[in-house]
Amino acid sequence: MIAEFASPDSEAALMALLATKADPGLIAGGTDLLIASGNLPAAQVVVDLGHISSFRQVKLAEDALFVGAGVTVAAIARDPLIARHCPVLGQAAVNFGSVQIRNRATIGGNVANGSPAADLPPALVAARAEAVLRAPEGETSLPVADLLSRRPIVGRRQVIVGFRLPLGDGSGIGAFVKLGRRQEPTISRLTLAAAGPRGALRLVAGAIGPAPRRLAGAEAALNAGADGFLPALEDDVLAAIPGRASAAYKSRAIRALGLDLLDRITKASEDAE
Numbered sequence: 349m350i351a352e353f354a355s356p357d358s359e360a361a362l363m364a365l366l367a368t369k370a371d372p373g374l375i376a377g378g379t380d381l382l383i384a385s386g387n388l389p390a391a392q393v394v395v396d397l398g399h400i401s402s403f404r405q406v407k408l409a410e411d412a413l414f415v416g417a418g419v420t421v422a423a424i425a426r427d428p429l430i431a432r433h434c435p436v437l438g439q440a441a442v443n444f445g446s447v448q449i450r451n452r453a454t455i456g457g458n459v460a461n462g463s464p465a466a467d468l469p470p471a472l473v474a475a476r477a478e479a480v481l482r483a484p485e486g487e488t489s490l491p492v493a494d495l496l497s498r499r500p501i502v503g504r505r506q507v508i509v510g511f512r513l514p515l516g517d518g519s520g521i522g523a524f525v526k527l528g529r530r531q532e533p534t535i536s537r538l539t540l541a542a543a544g545p546r547g548a549l550r551l552v553a554g555a556i557g558p559a560p561r562r563l564a565g566a567e568a569a570l571n572a573g574a575d576g577f578l579p580a581l582e583d584d585v586l587a588a589i590p591g592r593a594s595a596a597y598k599s600r601a602i603r604a605l606g607l608d609l610l611d612r613i614t615k616a617s618e619d620a621e
Contacts, residue, residue, distance in 0.1 A: 352392065352393040352394070353393065353394050353396070354393050354394070354395050354396070355395075355396040355398070355399050356395065356397075356399065356400060357399045357400065357401075358400060358401075358402075359400060359402055359403075359482070359509065362395070362397070362400060362507065363482065363483075363484050364484075365393070365395060366395075366483065366484050366505045366507070367484035367505070369392050369393045370392055371392040371393075371504070372392065372393050372394075372395050372504070372505065373393070373394045373395065374395050374397055374460075374502075374507060375394060375395065375396055375397065376397045376398065376417070376418060376454040376456055376457040376460075377398075377420065377452040377453040377454045377457050378452065378457075379445075379449050379452050379453045379457070380457070380461050380463070397417075397418055397456075397507070398418065400418060402416060402509070403416040403417050403418030403419075403456070403509065403510070404416050404418045404419055404420075404423075405419070405510075406419055406423070406424075406427050406429055406430060407429075408429065408433075408515075409512075411514065411515050411516065412512040412513055412514050412515060413429060413430070413433045413434060413512070413513040413515060414480075414510050414511070414512055414513075415430065415437075415455060415510055415511045415513065416455075416456075416509065416510040417454060417455060417456025417457075417507070417508040417509055417510050417511070418454050418456060419454060419455050420450065420451060420452065420453060420454055420455075421441045421444045421445070421449070421450040421451075421453045421454070421455065421458070421468070422441070422447075422450040422451045424437060424438060424441035424455060424468075425438060425441035425442045425444075425450065432520070433513065433515055433520060434471075434475050434513045434520070434522065434543070435520065435521070435522035435523075435543075435616065436471045436474055436475055436522030436523060436524050436541050436542065436543040437468065437471045437472065437475060437513070437522070438522075439471070439522065439523065439524035439612070440467045440468050440470070440471035440524040440539075440541065441467075441468070443467060443524060443525075443526045444458075444467045444468070445467075445533040446533040449533060455468055455511065456508040456509075456510075459472070459479065459492065459495070459496070459501070459508060459511075460501055460502050460508055462496065462499075462501045464554070464555055464557060464558050464559070465535050465536045465537075465554070465555045466536075466554070467524075467526065467536060467539060467554070469492060469496055469554060469559070469560050470524075470539050470540075470541040470552045470553065470554035470560040471522075471524055471541045471543070471552075472492040472511060472513075473491075473492055473493045473496075473541070473550075473552045473560040473562070474522075474541040474542060474543040474544070474550045474551070474552040474560075475513050475514075475522070475543045476491070476513075476514055476543075476550070477491070477492045477511045477512065477513050477514075478490060478491055478492065478511065478512045478514075479491075479492050479495045479508055479510075479511055480508070480509050480510050480511065480512060481495075481502065481503075481506050481507065481508055481509065482506065482507055482509045483503065483505050483506045483507070484505060487509075489512065492511065493559070493560065493562075496559040496560065497559055520543075520545075520620070521542070521543065521544065521545065521546060521549065521613060521616045521617055521620060522541075522542065522543045522616065523540075523541070523542045523543075523609055523612035523613045523616060524539065524540070524541045524542075524612075525539070525540050525605050525608040525609045525612065526538075526539045526540075526605075527539070527601050527605050536554060536555040537555055537598075537601075538553065538554070538555050538556060538585065538598065538601065538602065538605060539553065539554035539555055540552070540553055540554075540581075540605055540606070540609050541553075541554070541560075542570070542609060542613060546617060546620075547571050548571060549567065549570055549571055549613070550562065550567065551563045551566055551567035551570055553584070553585060553588070556585055556588045556589050557588055557589075561588055563581065563584040563585070564584070565580045565583060565584050566580040566581040566583075566584045566585075566606075568580070569581075570613075577606065577610070578603045578606045578607070581602055581603070581606045582599055582602045582603060582606075585598065585602050586598065586599065586602075
């Protein structure tokens with residue numbers, strides 16, 4: 349049973365709250381929690397993160413682009429700094445849910461919720477993003493890929509304050525494509541995210557396991573410019589979902605999605621010249 353509701357307006361106020369509450373429940377956009385079946389999770393206090401202005405910042409900081417955990421998906425989709433320095437994340441945001449969901453959902457919530465079908469995590473992993481976490485005891489950071497591999501993703505008195513996206517990836521090519529049952533909104537059945545300099549792109553798949561997965565064979569073929577990219581992509585994805593009834597359907601869909609990815613990469617390369 350919920351005993352209290354709090355809405356801190358600064359990181360300092362949030363840390364003070366987390367230091368004194370044994371069982372806080374954090375909520376950002378609430379797009380998953382508010383439509384969940386059953387009751388809200390039991391918590392000593394439910395903490396609304398939506399009034400902390402620093403969580404909604406997108407800024408250049410030293411050798412990285414910092415995206416606050418409270419930045420909405422809609423804001424990511426239209427942000428010029430993200431479009432310039434991390435286009436794969438901007439494309440993932442454009443393909444995310446519906447207009448209404450994009451206006452509420454936050455990047456921090458999309459990561460912290462840990463859904464295997466989440467759209468932003470594969471883009472963040474491809475972009476070599478680091479998550480910045482804070483607790484009353486101090487701050488820590490770790491690659492998003494490592495964060496998503498642990499359970500719980502966020503500790504009881506921890507909060508994701510933002511993400512650092514490293515700069516200096518050369519041309520900054522990025523591409524994101526998605527397979528779903530319908531156009532919008534849809535739960536992803538397969539996503540592909542590619543990011544990095546020309547010839548050294550990192551290729552990551554989502555919705556084929558509990559966390560985004562790097563596709564080593566397909567990535568090597570993609571960067572070699574070889575004709576073998578589509579069969580390598582099919583092999584890598586099907587190896588990750590052995591025995592699934594959807595494998596026959598996905599064999600055809602994987603190749604089609606791979607062609608879409610190649611088209612986006614080609615256009616991004618041309619634009620970078």
